Every structure is written in C-alpha cells, then in structure tokens.
Amino acid sequence: MSIYTGTRTRVRRREYSVPLLVGLAVIVVWESACRAGAIDPFFLPAPSHVVARLAAELRAGHLLGYLARTLYAALLGTALASAIALPLGYMVAKSRLAARVIEPYAAASQAIPAIALAPLLLIWLPGDFIPIIVLCAIMVFFPVMLGTTLGLRQIGSEIHDAARLDGAHGWSLLAHIEFPLALPALLTGLRNGFTLSITGAIVGEWTMGGRGMGMVLPGLVRAADTEGLFAAIALLAASAISIYGLMTAVERYVEVRR
Secondary structure, three states, X not given: OOHHHHHHHHHHHXXXXXXXXXXXXXXXXXXXXXXXXXXOOOOOOOHHHHHHHHHHHHHHOOHHHHHHHHHHHHHHHHHHHHHHHHHHHHHHHHOHHHHHHXXXXXXXXXXXXXXXXXXXXXXXXXXXXXXXXXXXXXXXXXHHHHHHHHHHHXXXXXXXXXXXXXXXXXXXXXXXXXXHHHHHHHHHHHHHHHHHHHHHHHHXXXXXXXXXXXXXXXXXXXXXXXXXXXXXXXXXXXXXXXXHHHHHHHHHHHHXXX
C-alpha cells in the first residue's frame, strides 16, 4: 500500500468516524437523561424505546409499505425535475441571455413554501399522486439545474479549445468532454435534490392525501403518539442517510475514475 493510499484511507475513516461518534454521544446523553427522569418521555421518548417501537412496526410490516410509496414519489419527482433541469442548466451555462431569463425565476421557485403550493397543485392537476410528483420535482429542480450549470461553467476554455482541435464539437463535445467533467457537480445536485424530494413527498402526502409516510405522520400527531412519531421520523432519517451515502459513494467513484 502506497503512502498516498494509506493517507487517503485514514482521512476517509476520520470523515466517517467523527459524525458517527458525535451522533453516538448525543444518543448516550439523550438516553441517560431519559433514564434519570430529567425528560418527560411524552415529550421526548428514550432512544431505546424509539428503536423498540420501530422494530415492532417493521416486524408488523406497517411502515415499509408507506415508506416505499414515499420514496417512489420522490424518485419520480427527481426524474421529472432532472429531465427539465438538465437541459435548462446547459442553456444557462452556455448562454448569458438564457441565464438572465431563467435564473431569477428558478431562484424564485425556491422561495414558494411547499405547503402553500400543494393545495394549488391539487386543484390544477388530476388525481392525488401526480400533484405529489410535481411538488417533489419543484423542490428538486433548482439544485439539479444549479449543479449542472456550475459543473459546465467550471470547465476551462483551454479544455474546450483542445477538444475542438481534436475534432470534438456539438454532441461529441458534450458526451465525451463536458458531461464527464461536469458529472461530479451534477451528482452533488442530484444528491441534495433527492433528499429535498423526500421532504416534498411527505408534505404533499400530508396536505393532498397520499398513501405514504405523509399519511402516517398526521395520524400519529393526532393520537399524540410521540414514540411512534419518533420511530417514523427515525425510519425516514435512516432512509435519507442511506440514500445520501450511496449517492456520495457514487460521486466519489466517478471522481476517482475521472
């Protein structure tokens, strides 16, 4: 093993160990405070009780089906947003006129609260699933477009000049030069956008009557079931962290291969 490889391995271990240790410390303090009676379990149940409740719900098969529907809506919303944001991001990166026209409206779309937009989508669009997908897409659109634009803009003019001297132009320039070099920034936008899409799916299901986790959470709130609420939140957080970590691994793999 080379010195560089060993150093890189130690750096990566530190990157994973530090947040893990911080999270474990918070859980230990939280659990200790609950066991000592310093915190009312109605307001903040102990982590051990939350884990036991989550395990019971998973064994009963109650939450996984709802989670799958929420993630499916988030995935479709991300795909829809990407289909629109990728070409628009390319236009913004390549044209100053397009940037002046598109960027202000794209930024403005992020200032609209999702909970305010959801009822309008329910009025405008058919069914109850399509509005949820569109709401997810709206939340994902800006990060993906921004990642595409930044990834293309960071490619130096000398790279373009050298590629054109080798005969690359148009589609060949995009496919073989621009897209591979912009891919890490694009993946970063997708990674951040997909986590936002999960939030959009939950908000949409909560306000528009979906059949995912956004339907489960209001019932737990109405029942004042804080333990069940924390279990559902823990499941959502674990899913988001897993997806985020997977996409981070793909991004790093792309950077190494590049």
